[in-house]
Amino acid sequence: MNKAILLANRPVGKPAESDFKFEDIDMPEAKDGEVLLKTTYVSVDPYLRGRMSDAKSYVPPFELNEPMSSAIIAEVTASNNQDFKAGDYVTAGLAWKLYQTSNGQGLTKVDPSVGLSAYLGVLGMTGLTALMGLQEIGKPKTGETLVVSGAAGAVGSIVGQIGKILGCKVIGIAGSDEKTALLKSKFGFDEAINYKTTKNMQEAIAAAAPDGVDIYFDNVGGDISDAVIFNMNKWGRIAICGTISSYNDTEASQGPRLQPYILKNSMLMQGFIVSNYAEKFPEGVKQLSDWLKAGKLQHAETIVDGFEQIPQAFMDLFEGKNEGKMVVKI
């Protein structure tokens, strides 16, 4: 009655179904000091692609033939730990299993009245990634122009909304007309560009940003980023949050060298992972909660049903099939 999803093969290029293996495993029991957790929501995120490889990266790789893991919301179904009781909901980085035990370390209780999946999105790593990258690297000032790539994704849709709250002109780049419409109607972006139907991205960005681009929050890398960077102003800041266009590359892709542009405009380009700013998480979560409660942040999710759908939901990220945070409900 218990199941796990293991890493069967390290993907070459795009991950495939055959890279994952479902396995029936024993139902665990909560020993003294432990809780039994039933998985409720599973976060699937592009960065997991890096952990499927054994190349040096900012997070350690998954082990072959061991369960994969990600941020998860779970229900406590039995507790021998005084800090938790049956019926509590918690979030943590947990294994892709239907049931697992925990000694309680690293578990954070969440409030189901807010909507459980929000803790995988706007109030979790997703929202903090958006806030930290924009605030600590982008340093937005009122009246500046912010471009966000992967704008309809989990992080991007929040970045753009925070940019608007902070007084920026916000331009989003996404991969379908449905997404660009949503960026403007639901998330309040000033402009949105569908890169799949735009012939000359550099010109399209120039037209959308007549005063040039001051801040670029980059989720994608590749040609799209070149087109944005060639439109940037003196003192431009580029926060590199993701390079999803390259995650499935089997060799380093080539592009125009950017250093001459970065030099000419005294620009800053900085890569980050949200945990770099861990000491700012408490104030960050408070800020995001305040905005959420005030109705200033719209929370978009693509929710897929069923444990067996986790690998497919993950693979769909690379096809851009999600709007906002991709979550699997069990």
Added chain:
Amino acid sequence: MNKAILLANRPVGKPAESDFKFEDIDMPEAKDGEVLLKTTYVSVDPYLRGRMSDAKSYVPPFELNEPMSSAIIAEVTASNNQDFKAGDYVTAGLAWKLYQTSNGQGLTKVDPSVGLSAYLGVLGMTGLTALMGLQEIGKPKTGETLVVSGAAGAVGSIVGQIGKILGCKVIGIAGSDEKTALLKSKFGFDEAINYKTTKNMQEAIAAAAPDGVDIYFDNVGGDISDAVIFNMNKWGRIAICGTISSYNDTEASQGPRLQPYILKNSMLMQGFIVSNYAEKFPEGVKQLSDWLKAGKLQHAETIVDGFEQIPQAFMDLFEGKNEGKMVVKI
């Protein structure tokens, strides 16, 4: 008896003799409030290449058929300005003329006892560029590894020495065995690599920097920079001071996309021009003077003789013919 050097053509690719024009001009006279200046030393610098083009850049372009200009040391030969007297030496951004007048604005008196040309080098923009880029972007900490490209050049040779003063392991990259020998013997670099005779730069840097590279002070761009960047550690900082490898390019050169590496290692890449830090110049000049007087900074110059040699001295920068600051003595 007076001469000027004009910009005759905007170069395509490498500057050539035909891009410059010598012209006999009238000898000026110092009017009321003015001084007559006799050019003594002329600084030639790679950034002037940018000003010869009319592409958008961080400094305005030179006008066609007008004199070029750069940092110059001049002697006051006649004065109708109470702030200056004949025999004073001054420095400023001045035209490439044997004689010119000035109303005194922007002229800084210099002390000939220190060696006049030092004010074009270690105590001038060159020294400040080295100090500001390393201090404000590189942020060196004791025990870290610093790589400098264009290390035998005017800025690079000072960057490496400051790195040593601040407790870094310093590795220099230069283009001849004479230069690499000088980096170690005269400037105190720990390691020096001749990129012209090294087959695999990435491996050579890895061997010289077994703990990885924390700071890269980049004067060159291109393949050399790729090789350094692929050896960088988490939290690595790249200060882009110049991209001399690309200055004569007629189209944007291609290279591996760097964003995935910058992301994985939470690295920072920032371009700068020394004037970004103008408010820190007084303390910077004081720091450099202290180190110079204490014998901690060796000052290297390549001095070429004769006004008519200015264009050739400038062109020689792109062939790496200088060791340290290239200066023309009139």
